[in-house]
Amino acid sequence: MATITLKPPATAAAAGGEVSEVELSEAGSPDVGSQSSGSGGSGRSTAGSSGWVYHLGVNSIGHEYRHLRFLVIRGKTVAMYKRDPSKNPGIQPIRKGVVSHTLMVEELGRRITSHGELYVLRFYNRLDQTKKGEIACGDPGEARKWVEAFEQAKQQADYDLMTRGVSWNRSQNENELNLDGHRPRVRRYAQGLGKLVRIGKGPEKLLRQSSNLQSHEIINTNFGGDSGDAFEAHEWRYVRTFNGIRIFEDIANTKGGKGVLLKSVGVVGANPDTVFAVVLSSDKHKRYEWDMLTADLELVETIDGYYDVVYGTYEPRYLSWWKTKKDFVFSRQWFRGQDGAYTILQIPACHKNKPPRHGYERTKINSSTWELRRLNPPGSSTPKCLVTHMLEMSPSFWDRWKRRHNENFDRSIAFALLSQVAGLREYFAANPALTSDLPSTVVKPKQSDSLIIQSELEDSELNDEFYDALARGESFEDEDSDDDDDMIPKAGKVKFKNISWAIAGLAMKPTKASVEKSELVTNSTPVTIDSNHFHGTLRRAKSENDPNSWSEPGGEKFMIRGKTYLTDYTKVVGGDPLLKLIAVDWFKADERFDSVALHPKSLVQSEAAKKIPFILVINLQVPAKPNYNLVMYYAAERPVNKDSLLGRFIDGTDAFRDARFKLIPSIVEGYWMVKRAVGTKACLLGKAVTCNYLRQDNFLEIDVDIGSSSVARSIIGLVLGYVTGLVVDLAILIEAKEEKELPEYILGTVRLNRANPDSAVPI
Structure with a gap:
């Protein structure tokens, strides 16, 4: 099973770039529902993850709530706290249980709230989709890390199912985590907490900034062009370099398109999650630093977590002699692949809430796509991302420019869009704080402390299921109270390492x-x-x-x-x-x-x-x-x-x-x-x-x-x-x-x- 190297955030006293060690308990008590000690008797790693999330739901009177909670995953055991248990020894979890092999995690994408943007994860039982619930993270990178963490827990549950049989699994289903039902009274401390990956910066950064976690996943390190598992019909030819960014033309005889395809390609010193957040942001003050065309954006409508419509204006004097101000409307649709790469589609659109505006000339922005793919250059530990911006333009204008080179291509909307890659590269180079790593904390076990992760009910069996808890939203005791949330210590950025399965072999083509x-x-x-x-x-x-x-x-x-x-x-x-x-x-x-x-x-x-x-x-x-x-x-x-x-x-x-x-x-x-x-x-x-x-x-x-x-x-x-x-x-x-x-x-x-x-x- 793949394991995770666990590095929660540093304390305020940690020196810059140094790693401080924090001792936690290691007494080898059993997992929830397990009859064995240590790692539950499975012989598999019990490394896990922890960090701050929002627990979303609807309470018994129909009001939506959003509670800041500290989530811990170890093995297949999950616990939710009101405060960081590593800094509050003896604190009891408000929710706890195990992840079953039928758990499904779906990324619902971005959700706009009054406090900012959240990226929402939905949990449900594959066999019973009425059992469901939601948590939210501050950026897509953290959401991806939580998906990976729950996948690790699910693999542990599957391993136990294969090694212990169906009857054992049936008894485990009675112990599944319920984040929505009653909180059982805890009378036993769960010990044996291994190292934890700390996901996210902490509550004070949850909404506004990304965690910049370093991912060391096994990926194809091929440096150039498109990286896929099927051969494409595109044939890209280098045309010109603008501001250090290469411009390519698709010279293949493609079918189904009405114009010429161009793309600009550059390497940006940040991970795809961070670049994605910047490209999608409508904060004009940040966009002014890298985007000359679509910096003034206004969100018109959010269709779902992966689709919205935006309205924008720009000053034409940067591109032409015309003085009339321009405005535009386009839709954005985005996806993240299982390899962590992002694709963003931008298509001209119309919207009833944004009719033609007096004093502005409505124009169409070229249809375009962003593709953001992680690069792991050999010998480099700094994050790098291959950014490709592709668009379609009029073949007549492009042919004239290629023949005479006296057309003002560098004053066209297409050129302004292609230049955004260069703007992003310089923006991140000028703002190293966006990608720098702050001190990390390695959580190691020790005998003196303990965290309450597992529990058992007095006089009854634990009957908590993870996705049930997120959906029902009832509150018990002081769970809904956030009075002591401001006592949570601030946390720093962390590194995240995922050791993937790797076994040597010999190359050959299958016959x-x-x-x-x-x-x-x-x-x-x-x-x-x-x-x-x-x-x-x-x-x-x-x-x-x-x-x-x-x-x-x-x-x-x-x-x-x-x-x-x-x-x-x-x-x-x-x-x-x-x-x-x-x-x-x-x-x-x-x-x-x-x-x-x-x-x-x-x-x-x-x-x-x-x-x-x-x-x-x-x-x-x-x-x-x-x-x-x-x-x-x-x-x-x-x-x-x-x-x-x-x-x-x-x-x-x-x-x-x-x-x-x-x-x-x-x-x-x-x-x-x-x-x-x-x-x-x-x-x-x-x-x-x-x-x-x-x-x-x-x-x-x-x-x-x-x-x-x-x-x-x-x-x-x-x-x-x-x-x-x-x-x-x-x-x-x-x-x-x-x-x-x-x-x-x-x-x-x-x-x-x-x-x-x-x-x-x-x-």
Whole structure:
């Protein structure tokens, strides 16, 4: 299991840049609900995280509340306090319990409050979504750290489930943390607190500034260009350098776009979380320092946590001789990938609350995208981020400038937008406090003190569940009182380290023969799969340009983990898919359609399908009005080796499947902004959205609920607007995390060629 190096914030007395040590208790008392000592008997690390968050909810009389609380996670145990327990020995938690393997964490994005911006996390039970609740952080970076911390706790719960069995897990469910119900009386001190990662600066910084936590995640350190897991159709050519920033033109014969694509690329000395917060900020005094065009911004409407509309003005004298003031309206939509990279889409818009203004000429800002990706240059410990600003402009103006170079490109709106990258670079260089690291505190165990994290009820069993607590919002004793919150000591910035799984190996490209040898029972007679026996509602393509159809591309357009990935992060070109795509269904229904394979008229229930050793059914549930279901059926010619990675995935736990089920998207043809929004990075679907698994007979069905994530809903909404002009490639695989599982291989692929929603068959 991945562990975390734990460094809570320094005390005020700590010297600049030094690390001070604070002693806590280590007496080895059991985890909540555990009968073993230390780490709960699992043999896994009990390192954890701690920091200040807001607990959000609605109380019994319907009033919303936002309480500042100190959250501690150790192993799978979670506790919530009114004050920092490391500075208040003996303080009792107001909420406590354990995280179950069915916990899901969803990032709801930004929420504007009267006190500033918050980034909200929603918790819910995958099996019962009425069990839910929310906490909030001061910036997206801290939200990401809490997601990682809860994922560590969930992995611990999954490990215990696998090693101790279902009956033990059933008893543990009675001890799940409840942040919304009654606070049980505590009569026992929980000891054995290991080192803690301190997340965030403390209560006095929660709303206004980021924590600038250093993340040392294993990522591909490729320095230039786009970093994805599928080959893109763009062909970028360097054109010119402005203010030290490179300008590129896309010279590929792209389809689906109306203009010329340009991009500026630069390296900014800050992490992506910090750059994202600056780009999204509407604080004009800060924007004046790096943005000459869109500095005066006013938030018009917040659509959701990932989508808003802004209004702005600018002085034209900086760009032209015209004296008339200009104003504009554009929408912003943003996403954060599982690798921590951000994408921001900016599109000209209209809004009823911002009609044309007297004395101003309404203009359109070029459609553009921001892409922020972390860089880890070898030998460097300072944060760096590759910033790419891409936009579309008129081909006639750009062609004239290239031919004569006497057009005033440097006085155009497009140039002002591209120059924002240079402005950001200089802004962060001139403000080192935005990225500097303050002293850290390492919390180490000692015998003299103790923190109350676990407890048991007098005369009854603990019956607290984490997501329940966040939702109900009832208050007991003095929990709602914040009278002593001002006693919380101020905290400094901290470093965060995540030691990822890394095992050495040898690089090699997977071949279908080698994959079949390890994943399938090769000494069995293969079954002949005749495609004519299987017909879905979406037809197979007859040619490359056949609309509203599907085909099965090879794996050579996708990049997957090579044999040495755990040591050098090398990816190799994918080979032929292991499973054969035999049919695709395109349904629509008023409600979400689960368990497609059990439908009497399903392809899986046919006599021909029952003769196939194994069928993998992928049911992508697309939220819309009506809802759509894209169902893909993949078949194996031989039985699956039960000891292989695929065999362990088929018959494994849901938590194991969630941690391994991976999809790589690629928009082969289509509007460029949709391409940038979807990207080409691999996504662990079980971590991004809710996946439900149905294992019966000779098949495994995976129902992917895209509507369970607000981010996924936002992206799919954009895609559906252009779907009839898109050619989309998807690759499905199981993520390899151990040396013996490498290199990765592709389970199956599909190409969707300009699918028409109107052609979907009603259920």
